[in-house]
Amino acid sequence: MIGIRNCLLALVPVLLAAGVSGQDEFPLVETSLGFIGGSYGADGFTEQFFGIQYANVPERFARSEVIDEPFEDDYYNASSFGPKCWQENADPTEDEYSEFDCLVLNIYRPTFPDGEEPLSTMVWIHGGSLISGAGEDDDGTYLSLLQNVIVITINYRLGVLGFIAQDEDGTGGLNGMDDQINALKWINQHIESFGGTNSSITIFGESSGGDSVTVLSVSPLAYGLFQRAIVMSGPAGLGWRPFKPDKGWEVTESTLAHHGAASIEALKSVDDFPAQQIVTFSPEFEYLEAFPDFAQMIDSKYTIDGLVLSDRPHTLYTNPDNINPEAMMIGSNSYDGTLGLSDPSFMNGFVLDEAMRSVFGDDLGDAIFAAYNPNDPPYAGFANATYAATINIEGDYQVTCPTRELAAKAAASGYEGPVYLYNYQHFFPGDLNALFVGDDVDVNRDGWASHASETFVLFGTDIGEAFGFPFFDNATIAMSEELMARWATFAKTGDPNLPEYATWTSMSNTGISTPNEEGAAKNVPWLVFRDGTSAMVDDTETKASQCDLFFESYMQNEGNVEEGGIPPPEESSPDVEDVIGMEEASPDEEASPEE
Structure with a gap:
């Protein structure tokens, strides 16, 4: 961007004097899990740590688990983006995709923070209708550098792999957002190693990312994991609403029939049903295909699970005790x-x-x-x-x-x-x-x-x-x-x-x-x-x-x-x-x- 480029050029003499010309080959951070090595961006003015896996998926449709095991050889190479989560229109010839190792996050921070106080952290949740997208799609370099903040972008499971209800109670219908919560848990545990503080974390997202922020802001599982929230064109509730459990199960039954699976247990077979094949829901529930559906209440392709979400956000926001962020x-x-x-x-x-x-x-x-x-x-x-x-x-x-x-x-x-x-x-x-x-x-x-x-x-x-x-x-x-x-x-x-x-x-x-x-x-x-x-x-x-x-x-x-x-x-x-x-x-x- 012209304005940002001019800003960087103006900063060059100051930053060079501060030591850019003599900086290490790559930035290195020590965490409780081991060392993380990254790369430089913006001509050395930002430090980037890409593709850090924050959680494991033990099996298909299971809740993810925050990684707490030390790194192999006490080192994690975070110099490149990790795999994307399987999604609609995925092209494995262009990008790497994974079902079980895609829960990664990317960290941007200024090389020379302004001041000695810990930096505030902004965690970006990408959009894409909960069926597409990745954290790497949005570059946090300039926002981090120009505003003296840490910017983190995250992946989470999408489509059927992240949002299918596994029974009539809605179990698993919000696993993708549970992934987001686990990302926040990892960030809270390790952000101090990157110069941040877990007392100043903001989540922000657009479209279905904003929808996610709306949900996390009233989820009991996300309580205490962030202080502020920004919802951009994604208000879960009246316009976009989650399925009730029985409706979510109806979607599941249609999806099972569409993919030729006799049951959820059958659909868990990675050999019989490759991730790339089953990532989409039944076409019957694709609501944004053409104009005739535009004015329907847009179901957000996730189900109230009784765990991440106890009711529709539209209802939960009427009680201040349900609202997590301070602003x-x-x-x-x-x-x-x-x-x-x-x-x-x-x-x-x-x-x-x-x-x-x-x-x-x-x-x-x-x-x-x-x-x-x-x-x-x-x-x-x-x-x-x-x-x-x-x-x-x-x-x-x-x-x-x-x-x-x-x-x-x-x-x-x-x-x-x-x-x-x-x-x-x-x-x-x-x-x-x-x-x-x-x-x-x-x-x-x-x-x-x-x-x-x-x-x-x-x-x-x-x-x-x-x-x-x-x-x-x-x-x-x-x-x-x-x-x-x-x-x-x-x-x-x-x-x-x-x-x-x-x-x-x-x-x-x-x-x-x-x-x-x-x-x-x-x-x-x-x-x-x-x-x-x-x-x-x-x-x-x-x-x-x-x-x-x-x-x-x-x-x-x-x-x-x-x-x-x-x-x-x-x-x-x-x-x-x-x-x-x-x-x-x-x-x-x-x-x-x-x-």
Whole structure:
């Protein structure tokens, strides 16, 4: 990134004087398990320890166990990333994968820490719908170096191997998140050897990583393992919810049938069922494949197991005694709906108002269409206004409104810690979803932030630099500097405020109206990140009224959690499949792209 590179160049004389030119061949750390040897990054300004195995998996579908045996020969080579956990679309010709040895973590720390106090630690939990991804996908180098923190990224088991319920009680349905807890246990035991302290650990994650943070924040097994939590576009609860045990077992039975296994015990056979073959759930439960499923209550592909999680997070957050962290940051992106709708090809012959009626029923569907009318701002400025409005509906339904509700529930529960709410609206030219949709929608404008686009900015990862086309313009450089500073300051102190930026008010200090049967939370201010800067915004009238509409749907489903999905629409409404085949309605024709 241009800004970071200039920063490093400015630091070179100082750091060289401090001894970079004469540093050891590789960094070496002594732990209670033995010595760990790593490598240098950022031209010697960071120390990296990759692929450290933190837990063993004794057998398929078993809970992992934290490693406490001394290293062989008293030494662990942490100079390269370890194997990834088996996952959908894995390509073993490109990367190394493992079922039993993939529980590894990666540590980034500054070579020359600023000050003598122990460093705060930020533990990143990657996203990927709990079916894909790895800790190595996100580079903690710049966040660690520029903010004087330790950054740790982790692997955890995915898909069937990490989240299948093994009986009608949900046993094993959260083994992947149990892995995350074991990573935190390892970190607590050994972070002092890396210059950190177990009294200042923050977990943060995006999408299903944020979902994981939401769960760990109310898991009794994670109590005391971290002090602060940051949930980025992943609020488990109203929008994404875990299966109840009986529903989880239904998923298991379908998955067993799909893979031709007579029982869970049969599926444990590594010889009969190789990991690469069984890592996926039954296609029947893949909810993000196409538009017709977008408005269903998105089941998060994990099951309440009675161990890691005792109930739905949406319920647990109403009791402050359940909330583990001392402080929380929770937020969403302006167009998180690109999570399931990054390909606009489904728009061919699509009619938004008819689709809303088919999914939500006539009255509620009409009200939702009116609240997100493609002919109104901000959608009218897009080349395909219908696509933009549809993305916003999905994003609000799945992420933004549940995020507001989760934050409001925590803040109003009697929880004594601060709750900071944000909405990220900064567009940058490297927005992957924006690149994917190409000319089908004009997204090169302020206010568009696709799902996960903020992670590149937070980590300072200029994805275009490798191709000779840096995507970080001046506004994005400023945005990156602010996100890094606020996230790291929160990790150090529990307060993301800094003198050079707008004051961020905690929800705990506002007169919010709690979500209830009467509708969504009211008087909910949030910090908006946009155009390279930030500002507190009271978006109550607009966003609360939109979330009110979805809240009616959420409440309808309170008694139908085991079913998953919105209650059947009124008989007068057409099926979604019929809607997809209809001609475009005249109100949207002007906003549609040319053939």
